Amino acid sequence: MSQKTVLLVEDEDNIALALTHLIGRAGFHLRREATGNGALEALREERPDLVVLDVMLPERSGYEICEIIRRDPDLAGIKVLMITAGGGDVERRKGLAVGADAFMTKPFATADLTARIIELLGEGGDE
Amino acid sequence: MSEPLSRRLGLRLRFALFFAALGLGAAALIVAALWVGHARAGGPMDGYVIAGVLAGLGVLSLAVWIGLLFDENVAKPILALASDLTTRARADVDLEIDEAQAKHLGSLAPAANAINDALSEARAARQRAVERETARIAREKALFEALFRDLGEGAVVATPDNRVMLYNRMAQELLGDIGLDRPLSAFLRPEPIMDALTRVQNARVRGEVAAETFLAASADGTRFLLGRVSPILSDEELSGHVLIFQDATEDLSAHARHDHLFMSLMEGVRRPAGTIGALLDLMQSDEDLPAETREQVRQGISDEVARLFACLDDMGEQHTMIKSRRWPMSPVAASHIFDGIRAGADMALTTSPSGAMLSCDGFAITTLLRVLVDHLTEEGTRDALTLEAEEDGAETRLILSWQGEPVMDGQLTEWLKEPLSAAYGDYSGRDALSAHQTDLWSEPCSDGYRIVLPLASATPGLAPCDARPEFYDFNLPAAPGGDLANTKLSDLSFVVFDTETTGLSPRGGDEIVQIAGLRIVNGRILHGETFDSLVNPGRSIPAASTRVHHITEEMVADAPDIAEAGRRFHDFCDGAVLVAHNAPFDLAFLRLKEDVIGRRFDNPVLCTVLMSAGLFDHSGQHTLDALCDRFGVHIPSEARHTAMGDAVATAEVFIRMLDLLEAKGVTTLGAAIAEEGRMTKIRKAQNY
Numbered sequence: 096m097s098q099k100t101v102l103l104v105e106d107e108d109n110i111a112l113a114l115t116h117l118i119g120r121a122g123f124h125l126r127r128e129a130t131g132n133g134a135l136e137a138l139r140e141e142r143p144d145l146v147v148l149d150v151m152l153p154e155r156s157g158y159e160i161c162e163i164i165r166r167d168p169d170l171a172g173i174k175v176l177m178i179t180a181g182g183g184d185v186e187r188r189k190g191l192a193v194g195a196d197a198f199m200t201k202p203f204a205t206a207d208l209t210a211r212i213i214e215l216l217g218e219g220g221d222e
Numbered sequence: 223m224s225e226p227l228s229r230r231l232g233l234r235l236r237f238a239l240f241f242a243a244l245g246l247g248a249a250a251l252i253v254a255a256l257w258v259g260h261a262r263a264g265g266p267m268d269g270y271v272i273a274g275v276l277a278g279l280g281v282l283s284l285a286v287w288i289g290l291l292f293d294e295n296v297a298k299p300i301l302a303l304a305s306d307l308t309t310r311a312r313a314d315v316d317l318e319i320d321e322a323q324a325k326h327l328g329s330l331a332p333a334a335n336a337i338n339d340a341l342s343e344a345r346a347a348r349q350r351a352v353e354r355e356t357a358r359i360a361r362e363k364a365l366f367e368a369l370f371r372d373l374g375e376g377a378v379v380a381t382p383d384n385r386v387m388l389y390n391r392m393a394q395e396l397l398g399d400i401g402l403d404r405p406l407s408a409f410l411r412p413e414p415i416m417d418a419l420t421r422v423q424n425a426r427v428r429g430e431v432a433a434e435t436f437l438a439a440s441a442d443g444t445r446f447l448l449g450r451v452s453p454i455l456s457d458e459e460l461s462g463h464v465l466i467f468q469d470a471t472e473d474l475s476a477h478a479r480h481d482h483l484f485m486s487l488m489e490g491v492r493r494p495a496g497t498i499g500a501l502l503d504l505m506q507s508d509e510d511l512p513a514e515t516r517e518q519v520r521q522g523i524s525d526e527v528a529r530l531f532a533c534l535d536d537m538g539e540q541h542t543m544i545k546s547r548r549w550p551m552s553p554v555a556a557s558h559i560f561d562g563i564r565a566g567a568d569m570a571l572t573t574s575p576s577g578a579m580l581s582c583d584g585f586a587i588t589t590l591l592r593v594l595v596d597h598l599t600e601e602g603t604r605d606a607l608t609l610e611a612e613e614d615g616a617e618t619r620l621i622l623s624w625q626g627e628p629v630m631d632g633q634l635t636e637w638l639k640e641p642l643s644a645a646y647g648d649y650s651g652r653d654a655l656s657a658h659q660t661d662l663w664s665e666p667c668s669d670g671y672r673i674v675l676p677l678a679s680a681t682p683g684l685a686p687c688d689a690r691p692e693f694y695d696f697n698l699p700a701a702p703g704g705d706l707a708n709t710k711l712s713d714l715s716f717v718v719f720d721t722e723t724t725g726l727s728p729r730g731g732d733e734i735v736q737i738a739g740l741r742i743v744n745g746r747i748l749h750g751e752t753f754d755s756l757v758n759p760g761r762s763i764p765a766a767s768t769r770v771h772h773i774t775e776e777m778v779a780d781a782p783d784i785a786e787a788g789r790r791f792h793d794f795c796d797g798a799v800l801v802a803h804n805a806p807f808d809l810a811f812l813r814l815k816e817d818v819i820g821r822r823f824d825n826p827v828l829c830t831v832l833m834s835a836g837l838f839d840h841s842g843q844h845t846l847d848a849l850c851d852r853f854g855v856h857i858p859s860e861a862r863h864t865a866m867g868d869a870v871a872t873a874e875v876f877i878r879m880l881d882l883l884e885a886k887g888v889t890t891l892g893a894a895i896a897e898e899g900r901m902t903k904i905r906k907a908q909n910y
Binding site for chain 2: 183
């Protein structure tokens with residue numbers, strides 16, 4: 096399986112629609128979850144290579160999901176890219192402190208997001 | 223009406239007259255009786271005469287003897303007793319009255335002693351009451367002083383005619399060179415306060431005594447102060463008013479910046495949003511746009527989106543720059559927060575000593591961390607809790623680390639939802655974090671986990687305690703009227719000053735290099751209200767002069783020039799009589815610079831040299847050292863020939879000479895100046 100998988104955890108449908116298409120077009124296999132607990136289930140069902148994680152989620156915060164990923168040896172090595180609509184330096188620092196690999200503040204150009212994903216997953220789609 | 227005979231003649235004389243009358247009366251009766259006897263019975267005359275002489279002498283001797291006894295044992299003791307009682311009535315004498323001296327007066331002496339005892343007891347009781355009351359007043363005074371001095375808000379008490387009777391350190395911080403007896407209008411734009419006072423007055427007429435708020439700019443317009451003014455009433459009489467205020471400059475400007483930011487944000491979003499809407503409408507309305515137009519529309523949308531994003535980025539950045547202070551933050555020592563947490567914790571908690579200062583609500587942060595400590599330890603799965611502060615420029619991070627089980631963000635979120643303290647109502651830990659514009663998180667560290675809480679660093683607050691002992695005077699004299707000459711010396715305020723110069727010739731091009739002065743108000747030297755400034759003379763300082771005052775050219779290189787220093791000194795002298803040792807010399811330098819300074823030094827002037835010449839032997843020494851010796855004023859040798867050291871010495875000498883002038887009957891400024899004039903001729907012969 097050479098195609099890398101991305102899990103998008105985002106509760107806002109419109110941006111999810113756009114991101115699903117755009118990330119998919121960049122050559123990744125993409126699934127989307129809308130809640131914190133849903134995301135945890137999806138993570139254990141099928142391990143993705145990268146999670147695009149919104150901070151504000153129903154049930155569990157993006158911070159907590161990131162902490163869980165970082166503490167679970169089965170989930171080791173998963174890249175985490177956190178996104179948030181709340182601006183502020185403290186949020187960024189908190190995101191990076193709990194283990195995110197990158198942090199982006201909305202609004203961002205979708206091209207920047209896909210570029211960031213590609214950068215985090217290394218060149219192309221092979222392991 | 224003449225005085226009664228009994229009072230004109232002394233007691234002893236009256237007794238003597240009484241016994242003389244008794245003796246002479248008895249003798250006369252004997253003579254008369256013998257006369258009658260002889261007339262009736264007849265017989266030789268000689269026998270009657272001998273009997274008469276013997277009986278008369280006997281009776282007179284008896285009268286003299288008893289009279290003397292009476293004088294010794296009754297009259298003298300009565301006088302002694304009366305004198306003792308009078309003394310005790312008029313002065314504080316606690317000695318017992320000697321009862322032996324009045325042993326023939328029956329119970330009079332013991333009765334006098336009983337009165338004496340009662341009097342002593344009453345006096346002792348009164349003395350104790352006075353001491354108790356004095357101690358109570360001293361305690362209240364100390365409490366009051368501490369309260370006002372360290373109040374977090376500026377506090378000023380003003381007389382009804384708006385002169386400063388009291389100020390605290392914060393008021394000094396906010397208003398600069400505030401001083402006792404100075405008009406309030408020198409520090410604050412008075413109109414808003416006058417307006418508030420009028421409202422206070424109107425409320426008083428309606429029978430309400432309440433504070434009124436005001437917002438006033440400082441006199442130089444650089445600060446805005448928000449405060450309350452309330453009247454001080456004693457016996458229905460207005461004896462002044464209290465102003466309590468805080469700095470609103472930052473709040474106001476932060477508010478203005480927020481408004482500005484919001485308006486820019488609206489504009490920055492509206493334009494691209496409108497354009498994007500229009501372009502999308504265009505794309506949807508006509509599917510058959512030419513390829514070139516489609517491309518333009520697409521480009522247009524992406525341009526506008528980029529613009530929108532740029533605007534949001536920019537606004538976000540600007541917003542973080544604006545530190546609004548909606549929650550009361552004050553400088554708090556990290557170590558105090560740690561102490562507070564440790565005091566409430568059930569388990570051992572290590573704290574690393576820290577000198578860090580935080581700008582925060584100390585109680586909220588202490589309580590918040592205590593809640594976290596309690597939750598972290600409630601299951602017994604974590605130990606070795608440690609608190610420390612990491613200083614990092616404008617930010618100081620509080621770190622709570624432990625060994626054992628990690629904590630998840632979800633748990634932290636739950637804990638932070640709890641109300642912080644009954645004292646804060648529903649206010650939660652999360653609310654406290656938002657108010658501090660921060661957040662906290664947990665992360666792994668070298669030997670366990672830690673919670674990080676970034677907070678703003680604080681600049682240290684007011685200096686622990688600068689020597690400002692004279693920050694109030696509730697007995698300020700009334701403001702001098704128009705005629706200063708007739709104003710009592712004790713009602714005037716003085717500025718005693720001294721200058722150091724490049725040389726002795728003001729007209730020969732010598733210049734001032736230092737000015738120092740201090741104020742005397744209501745007979746007290748205000749050691750806290752001083753003026754001390756080096757002055758750049760704009761020329762070289764001869765080495766000979768530097769040897770005297772130790773001021774070098776390097777020291778004055780960055781000092782203000784005479785125009786600026788002179789203006790500030792002129793402000794300092796406002797409303798005061800100028801005093802200097804050999805004042806004509808110092809004033810000659812200042813007056814030659816009046817055009818440059820742009821002010822006139824037309825204050826009345828007193829010279830301690832002339833005062834000394836008037837008070838003491840003309841031909842004697844009137845140097846500052848000689849005067850200090852005369853009055854027992856000690857100047858430390860390192861302070862001698864510094865402007866401030868000499869000004870302090872002159873002030874000490876001056877207030878002592880004021881007392882002497884008063885004793886001589888010179889009580890007004892006019893009289894003191896006339897007294898000096900008398901000495902002016904002599905002055906020429908003096909060696910300063």
